[in-house]
Amino acid sequence: MMILWTRFAVLLVVLNSPYSFATNEGSSFYEYAKVKVARAISGNTAWDGPTNGPSAVYNKSIIFVASDLRNGGVYGVGKGMSEAISHLDWHLRFIDGLGSETRQGAAIRKAIGFGPDAIVLGGIDAERHKDVLKLAQKLGIVVIGWHATEMAGGNEEIGLFMNITTDPLDVAEVAALLAIVGSKGKAKTLIFTDSNYKIATIKSDAMAATIRKCQECQLLEVNDLPLDKVSELMPKTLEKLWEQYNQDITHILAINDLYIDYAIPSLESNLEQHDQVPLNISAGDGSKAAYKRINTDNFQLATVPEPLYLQGWQIIDELNRSFNDLSPSGYSAAVHLVTPENVEELVSQKGHGIYDPENGYREAYLKIWKPQ
Structure with missing residues (x-):
């Protein structure tokens, strides 16, 4: 054996x-x-996500409500969003839920009070806050989640335009x-x-x-x-x-x-x-x-990471689709296994511990948002 x-x-x-x-x-x-x-x-070396969609709209205000910004996954998605928005004229604000369900609910209500065009839930259970999310929906605020429900896709019943996660x-x-x-x-x-x-x-x-x-x-x-x-x-x-x-x-x-x-x-x-x-x-x-x-071959053979920066870019693309009264793209990133054969880049200084697929997703999204 x-x-x-x-x-x-x-x-x-x-x-x-x-x-x-x-x-x-x-x-x-x-x-x-x-x-x-x-x-x-x-891993994926070819972009398998959307290649067409609406050009970027102008001057939108987004609030990212984080479950806890100390969480590496939540922080990574927020960083991906910041990177994507740097190519647009949108405005991004962060509110930290500090790891508490009560504080997360208060953070969502605070975000609604600012009257943004959209709210992004970073690792917050949307079902537990469905009443306040329905209020956001009534006010015309688009709500997108990252790991906000178990599966990828939208949920009209709780006011969620789209949830982003690997399957x-x-x-x-x-x-x-x-x-x-x-x-x-x-x-x-x-x-x-x-x-x-x-x-x-x-x-x-x-x-x-x-x-x-x-x-x-x-x-x-x-x-x-x-x-x-x-x-x-x-x-x-x-x-x-x-x-x-x-x-x-x-x-x-x-x-x-x-x-x-x-x-x-x-x-x-x-x-x-x-x-x-x-x-x-x-x-x-x-x-x-x-x-x-x-x-280091030390008691773990493999793990399955999320492509956090890519998902941050996808959030911006899904928001742009909603601002254009279109349905979500339906894209879900492919699963990636990290093993001894491919882990080295992730532990190097270049990798910063974030799995970031080299499949051209940044260029693909920019071609959609800013067609030549």
């Missing part, structure tokens, strides 16, 4: 593995898995497929999730369903561990799981990097005792700590 990965193991397995195991859907499933994982690792079902599937392909169809997995969050359940259910498609793989357990208690409960939880499953665990799949953050002490202890540890894959986030672990 392969336990510790070398620098190039992931890509070699993905590209060179034989069709050596059966699944419920036959060898075509493994072929599908290999192709999808390889594509997610390689959580796709993210979860790719994470699970990496475990399947990397293990040559013999993955024995644990999944960590938090049922307090619908998005977490969506991801963990999708990961579990993907693992079940592989006949020789085993889904050992889906462990419901609340995110706000993970630092307290993870050591005892893993101790119990080590005892229950012994060394049968080949992979741990988590809905985000935080679970792996707090699993490290237990993984280190297990490595000292048994000279082997499970491979850990996160279906979300793409934190700097995760990139560092992946780059």
